[in-house]
Amino acid sequence: MRPNSWGGVGVRKSADLRYYRKYGGELVMNQYVSGIIEDLRKKNPGEPEFIQAATEVLESLSVVVDKDPKYQKYGILERIVEPERSIIFRVPWQDDKGQIHVNRGYRVQFNSAIGPYKGGIRFAPSVNLSVMKFLGFEQTFKNSLTSLPMGGGKGGSDFDPRGKSEAEVMRFCQSFMNELFRHIGPDTDVPAGDLGVGAREIGFMFGQYKRLINRFEGVFTGKGFNWGGSRMRPEATGFGATYFLQEMLKTKNQSLEGKTVAVSGFGNVAWGVVQKVGQLGGKVVTISGPDGFIYDKDGVVGAEKVEYMREMRASGRDRAQDYADKFGVEFHAGKRPWGVKCDIAMPCATQNEVDENDAKALVKSGCKCLCEVANMPLTLEAMKVIIESGILYAPGKAANAGGVGCSGLEMTQNSMRMHWASEEVDQKLHGIMVSIHDLCRQASEEYYGKSDNYVGGANIAGFKKVADAMIDQGVI
Numbered sequence: 262m263r264p265n266s267w268g269g270v271g272v273r274k275s276a277d278l279r280y281y282r283k284y285g286g287e288l289v290m291n292q293y294v295s296g297i298i299e300d301l302r303k304k305n306p307g308e309p310e311f312i313q314a315a316t317e318v319l320e321s322l323s324v325v326v327d328k329d330p331k332y333q334k335y336g337i338l339e340r341i342v343e344p345e346r347s348i349i350f351r352v353p354w355q356d357d358k359g360q361i362h363v364n365r366g367y368r369v370q371f372n373s374a375i376g377p378y379k380g381g382i383r384f385a386p387s388v389n390l391s392v393m394k395f396l397g398f399e400q401t402f403k404n405s406l407t408s409l410p411m412g413g414g415k416g417g418s419d420f421d422p423r424g425k426s427e428a429e430v431m432r433f434c435q436s437f438m439n440e441l442f443r444h445i446g447p448d449t450d451v452p453a454g455d456l457g458v459g460a461r462e463i464g465f466m467f468g469q470y471k472r473l474i475n476r477f478e479g480v481f482t483g484k485g486f487n488w489g490g491s492r493m494r495p496e497a498t499g500f501g502a503t504y505f506l507q508e509m510l511k512t513k514n515q516s517l518e519g520k521t522v523a524v525s526g527f528g529n530v531a532w533g534v535v536q537k538v539g540q541l542g543g544k545v546v547t548i549s550g551p552d553g554f555i556y557d558k559d560g561v562v563g564a565e566k567v568e569y570m571r572e573m574r575a576s577g578r579d580r581a582q583d584y585a586d587k588f589g590v591e592f593h594a595g596k597r598p599w600g601v602k603c604d605i606a607m608p609c610a611t612q613n614e615v616d617e618n619d620a621k622a623l624v625k626s627g628c629k630c631l632c633e634v635a636n637m638p639l640t641l642e643a644m645k646v647i648i649e650s651g652i653l654y655a656p657g658k659a660a661n662a663g664g665v666g667c668s669g670l671e672m673t674q675n676s677m678r679m680h681w682a683s684e685e686v687d688q689k690l691h692g693i694m695v696s697i698h699d700l701c702r703q704a705s706e707e708y709y710g711k712s713d714n715y716v717g718g719a720n721i722a723g724f725k726k727v728a729d730a731m732i733d734q735g736v737i
């Protein structure tokens with residue numbers, strides 16, 4: 262056993278072995294880090310998603326705190342895993358029949374060291390404090406990677422938009438905002454959309470906010486273009502992820518030309534990916550929903566199919582089978598698309614959608630590259646399989662940062678009271694993704710001695726900017 266930098270001996274065996282340096286066959290993790298992980302588990306019982314996201318980041322920071330004792334001296338890890346503020350509130354609303362319902366609303370304001378809290382709002386039955394905290398935590402590092410001045414936050418509700426009328430959705434959004442408005446503002450906290458929250462819901466929430474505070478200000482991103490939104494924001498997450506993928510492929514002298522891509526989900530993010538992959542000469546052969554996945558051997562390519570994905574979303578039916586019925590392609594009920602033959606996999610649906618068996622199936626099918634587009638789509642066990650397989654692998658917090666990156670550009674445009682043309686936004690988005698890719702590789706090279714540990718590189722590069730800002734700002 263070898264002492265760590267502070268003379269202590271930190272040894273901890275974990276299911277996740279990927280970041281440990283081996284000293285005489287022992288797997289060593291920094292003792293400060295292992296202590297933080299233990300405390301985190303004790304302090305947050307019943308929050309598996311949050312513990313998963315935080316553990317994954319903390320484990321890759323072992324090498325950073327080994328090298329630089331200031332992070333322990335200033336208590337950075339204990340502070341960075343604790344949200345600055347978590348707000349939980351009642352959201353009562355009436356359905357079209359006059360019946361009263363109560364949902365729970367959340368806003369987790371995780372970290373404001375480098376800018377106002379920034380992050381989406383999710384409406385889904387699976388929303389709870391654990392999910393909000395995992396997303397807010399991830400957002401902090403992701404936003405840091407964009408190089409724009411945005412802190413991390415996330416919000417939402419366990420409200421299920423499926424099967425609700427437009428009037429019901431509007432009343433819900435207004436009630437949600439009747440509480441949230443007092444906690445947000447253009448220099449305080451700037452929400453956006455996420456699962457279940459698109460331009461329509463943002464419109465209803467923004468409208469109510471404006472009415473309550475009697476000011477027109479850039480308090481949301483993802484707004485409609487006519488009332489302060491940015492060009493390209495709807496496309497940004499999917500386009501950005503595909504630009505990131507392009508950079509990854511370039512390091513192997515490859516391009517998207519002729520590549521087959523398996524995609525999950527059919528929402529806003531998958532929609533952007535499908536378009537950009539097609540433009541760059543690749544072919545997306547699957548999309549999926551909660552009911553199963555479709556396999557389109559000719560590719561989800563061309564305006565009609567891409568447009569139909571929007572219709573599927575707008576219908577509120579949440580069914581992938583509609584695509585198979587419309588275009589006469591294969592539908593695999595109750596299955597996920599990870600067994601199909603593909604060169605590249607891009608999970609675009611939700612957290613933990615790829616488990617250990619899915620990961621094994623992907624590797625077996627000959628997949629050469631996995632680019633996460635959803636937030637934390639892989640379980641820790643699935644990550645281990647993918648990392649050990651040695652395939653090219655990027656984490657969501659780097660690859661999907663184009664969404665919030667474009668949100669940052671929307672904030673800039675709002676502050677300037679002007680709009681940029683699509684080409685200008687797209688060019689800036691592309692620049693942001695190339696820069697994130699470089700940051701990941703540089704940090705990976707510096708701390709792991711090899712440049713393609715994107716998971717570790719993203720965590721370290723995202724962390725250092727926030728941590729150093731926290732040190733500068735004192736114990737707050």
Ligand code: 2IT
Binds near residue numbers: 379453482636662665
């Ligand atoms: O997960 C995400 O990065 C988002 N839902 C977008 C957040 C934002 O503020 O644009």
